[in-house]
Amino acid sequence: xxxxxxxxxxxxxxxxxxxxxxxxxxxxxxxxxxxxxxxxxxxxxxxxxxxxxxxxxxxxxxxxxxxxxxxxxxxxxxxxxxxxxxxxxxxxxxxxxxxxxxxxxxxxxxxxxxxxxxxxxxxxxxxxxxxxxxxxxxxxxxxxxxxxxx
Amino acid sequence: xxxxxxxxxxxxxxxxxxxxxxxxxxxxxxxxxxxxxxxxxxxxxxxxxxxxxxxxxxxxxxxxxxxxxxxxxxxxxxxxxxxxxxxxxxxxxxxxxxxxxxxxxxxxxxxxxxxxxxxxxxxxxxxxxxxxxxxxxxxxxxxxxxxxxxxxxxxxxxxxxxxx
Numbered sequence: 001x002x003x004x005x006x007x008x009x010x011x012x013x014x015x016x017x018x019x020x021x022x023x024x025x026x027x028x029x030x031x032x033x034x035x036x037x038x039x040x041x042x043x044x045x046x047x048x049x050x051x052x053x054x055x056x057x058x059x060x061x062x063x064x065x066x067x068x069x070x071x072x073x074x075x076x077x078x079x080x081x082x083x084x085x086x087x088x089x090x091x092x093x094x095x096x097x098x099x100x101x102x103x104x105x106x107x108x109x110x111x112x113x114x115x116x117x118x119x120x121x122x123x124x125x126x127x128x129x130x131x132x133x134x135x136x137x138x139x140x141x142x143x144x145x146x147x148x149x150x
Numbered sequence: 151x152x153x154x155x156x157x158x159x160x161x162x163x164x165x166x167x168x169x170x171x172x173x174x175x176x177x178x179x180x181x182x183x184x185x186x187x188x189x190x191x192x193x194x195x196x197x198x199x200x201x202x203x204x205x206x207x208x209x210x211x212x213x214x215x216x217x218x219x220x221x222x223x224x225x226x227x228x229x230x231x232x233x234x235x236x237x238x239x240x241x242x243x244x245x246x247x248x249x250x251x252x253x254x255x256x257x258x259x260x261x262x263x264x265x266x267x268x269x270x271x272x273x274x275x276x277x278x279x280x281x282x283x284x285x286x287x288x289x290x291x292x293x294x295x296x297x298x299x300x301x302x303x304x305x306x307x308x309x310x311x312x313x314x
Contacts, residue, residue: 113297119173130162137159
């Protein structure tokens with residue numbers, strides 16, 4: 001199997017962009033959102049702690065960064081796929097599987113949004129599958145015609 | 151160095167992009183619809199009878215009927231379903247006509263809920279004896295087919311007030 005080589009500067013800059021992007025998307029924005037929600041709703045239906053956000057945010061960011069640093073190598077595939085699986089699990093866990101219950105003014109209120117959750121998880125789950133297939137299609141010699149047949 | 155990506159690889163990327171775009175568009179329209187629908191439902195609940203909302207309480211002999219009619223405008227991009235139901239205790243002489251109305255996008259419909267007291271004297275004696283009336287009610291609004299918001303509450307205090 002021959003692997004496509006990318007210059008180190010390209011991989012490092014891609015990893016740096018990935019780190020910034022993922023920290024904003026998976027740590028800063030969720031921290032702000034859940035912080036606002038906890039202040040607004042005394043009995044918040046979303047039991048997401050700071051530890052949860054940081055653990056998943058750092059895990060996803062680290063996996064994406066390693067995946068970017070190893071771009072073009074077979075080694076990148078498990079990291080990239082793993083980061084997308086972690087994203088999907090993070091989304092699912094953060095909203096309790098799309099079923100939120102809380103009480104307000106003496107009423108028990110339930111918000112159910114499994115279909116929306118499925119839509120939110122569809123892109124990361126597809127990308128988790130796409131990473132290995134895309135690698136095989138782009139990089140694998142076996143997926144290309146032999147030189148003597150051209 | 152970089153090689154030209156295969157057609158299958160390009161197709162995968164296109165599908166990935168399409169999924170992301172469709173998810174984004176759907177999510178944005180859901181948020182917009184939810185916002186406009188919630189505004190519409192709350193404005194109709196707060197509106198006066200001249201705007202299509204009405205509460206009637208009719209006493210006939212030993213029976214009474216409470217009718218709630220609300221006109222709800224669906225200004226969102228998806229149909230909504232509004233449902234109201236209640237489950238009174240067997241000892242309470244009250245029955246409910248459960249209602250479920252589907253309102254297509256861009257249209258307005260009246261949601262009517264009727265609560266009948268079959269024995270007003272018995273209800274009044276229960277209230278005067280200090281009995282706590284239990285009348286569990288459920289109201290739900292569904293943004294078809296994406297999300298459902300439902301609330302369970304006790305209408306017993308309203309009933310006690312009406313009976314006294």
